[in-house]
Amino acid sequence: MAGTTSYQDLGYDRIFVSLDGSDEQGKVLDRAIVMAANDHAELYVGHVIDSTALEAAGTYPLDIVPTLEKSFRASVAERLAEAEANPDIPKVEVLVRSGRIRETLKDEMLDVIKPDLVICGARGLSSIKYAILGSISTFLTRNTDCDTLIIK
Numbered sequence: 001m002a003g004t005t006s007y008q009d010l011g012y013d014r015i016f017v018s019l020d021g022s023d024e025q026g027k028v029l030d031r032a033i034v035m036a037a038n039d040h041a042e043l044y045v046g047h048v049i050d051s052t053a054l055e056a057a058g059t060y061p062l063d064i065v066p067t068l069e070k071s072f073r074a075s076v077a078e079r080l081a082e083a084e085a086n087p088d089i090p091k092v093e094v095l096v097r098s099g100r101i102r103e104t105l106k107d108e109m110l111d112v113i114k115p116d117l118v119i120c121g122a123r124g125l126s127s128i129k130y131a132i133l134g135s136i137s138t139f140l141t142r143n144t145d146c147d148t149l150i151i152k
Helices: 025-039 051-056 064-085 101-113 127-133 136-143
Strands: 014-019 042-050 092-099 117-121 147-151
Touching (some): 025 042, 042 064
Parallel strands (some): 042 092, 117 147
16 A cells, blocks of 8 residues: 555644643643644644733833743643653743734744644633734634644
């Protein structure tokens, strides 16, 4: 059967999971870790500290971004330690950036990593925020060249 594709060939090599800091992010990260282990894929964990909220407040303390980054890293530390210890996941990398969420995800994470799967949560925004901001999961689905998995 030369030229046939096995199920192993259909797996993913580079999985990017976008986390938003919500209470649901643990469930999203857990799914990404399982998928990375099952496919022996590299796992990239991305989080954007939304600068628009900080900009709207006018001036903000310079130490707020490092504080928010430290808080995010602490919130995923235990799960990431398990992923890093898993021999079926060859690489685990965490990227935390500050900026406008969409542009930062696309320009500083997705365009750099070039994943073949993006995983994100379907966290609901209020109807007002949704009308103004739209959905990050919809943005990711429309602006990536790879598969997107939205965890509910």
